[in-house]
Amino acid sequence: MSNINGKVYAMNVITPMKPWKTWVLRGLFFLLWNIKPLQKDLINLSFIEFARWVVLPRGRFPFLGHGQVKEELKYDYLLFFSNFNGTWNQYIDAFSAVLSRGLNMIWRWSEKFPGSVPVTPFKEYIARVQFDTDYYFTAYPYATANDLKSAHIVQSALDGLNQRAQVCSPEQFAEAYLKFVIQVQAHLGETGEAPVVS
């Protein structure tokens, strides 16, 4: 079992839903996908690298024959996979504090969901419906989502400076270089191992 690789935590959650409710949820996800301002809070939670919700209808579990018994289920299921930086507690706390309305909208269709506020029953619920990761890979284990965003900002600014360096005088370059340093100075934090959390 390894939910953690470097600075990233892999969370897996599965919750049952009455089948008619999944259509409501699909509608809500459709709106969330197409009306980008609704994603603002999710984007602002800048410690999430990737996350996905997957509605799995009870009749759509992969069936391949070869002696496999077809599933006979009453519920559809909502799968949630997240890749985030920080600890489990920090993540659930932040979700509850910042995204409570959005989370309620998504999970209220799941059986026995207690609501994301207050946080204690919410944590108990997530702990109950979470299952552990057996193998977890990240291409950049020592970087957080913010490190990645910063690295791309530095790369983009450097490419721009490099283009100018080819055509300008030393004095013009010095001025452009100073502007470059000011532009990237907040994005030069070094990556490394995560601090110990007890």
Added chain:
Amino acid sequence: MPNKNGSVYGLTVLSPIIDDEAAVPSHDLQIREYLAELPTGEESPFALAPGTHLARLVVMDDVIYVGAPSCEEHLHSKYLVFESNCDGELDHYLAGLAANVPQHLDAIWGHCVGYPGASNPQAFIDYMKACQIETTFYFAAINDKSVPQTLAALQTQRAVADFIASHQGMEPAQLQREFTEFMAVLKTAPLPRAGGMAPRRDIKTGGRNE
């Protein structure tokens, strides 16, 4: 609905695991044993094959009962869940896995129902697609950069910090000359390997983060 967000693909695969009472240990346990020994760094199969940002493999034993008054129900099969966040088009990504790490794929998915083996890439792609579940909502913090672009950017970020620190107060002509040399070195520097980028800082860690 979206399996893709920008140029990143969110792949979700559920492969039914062979249920054979005669198998000792059981197939799901054999998968878990293999995964427990599989490297997660630069030697990971997902680092050796191109295009994976983050990926996980999970043996899902059953669905979870959340308590009364909901109904308790169980799956007939256990499933191997493969969740990957990868670059580009799905066929190309899966073909890359089959071409670069077929032995790992066979060792893992060989315990799953109907797995055809990775020696025939098209059969492998068809199998994975047969087990694929459509993503309903997919969020990617960065959705327009590939794995090599991101690894290069992280390398650049480090190098730029060092360059700035060591070139403070320098004369403009020398600064421009050394910047040009720096860029030439940076452009020819080998790309860091996926799964690596080991830290330089000497900080203490207990390795536990829960």
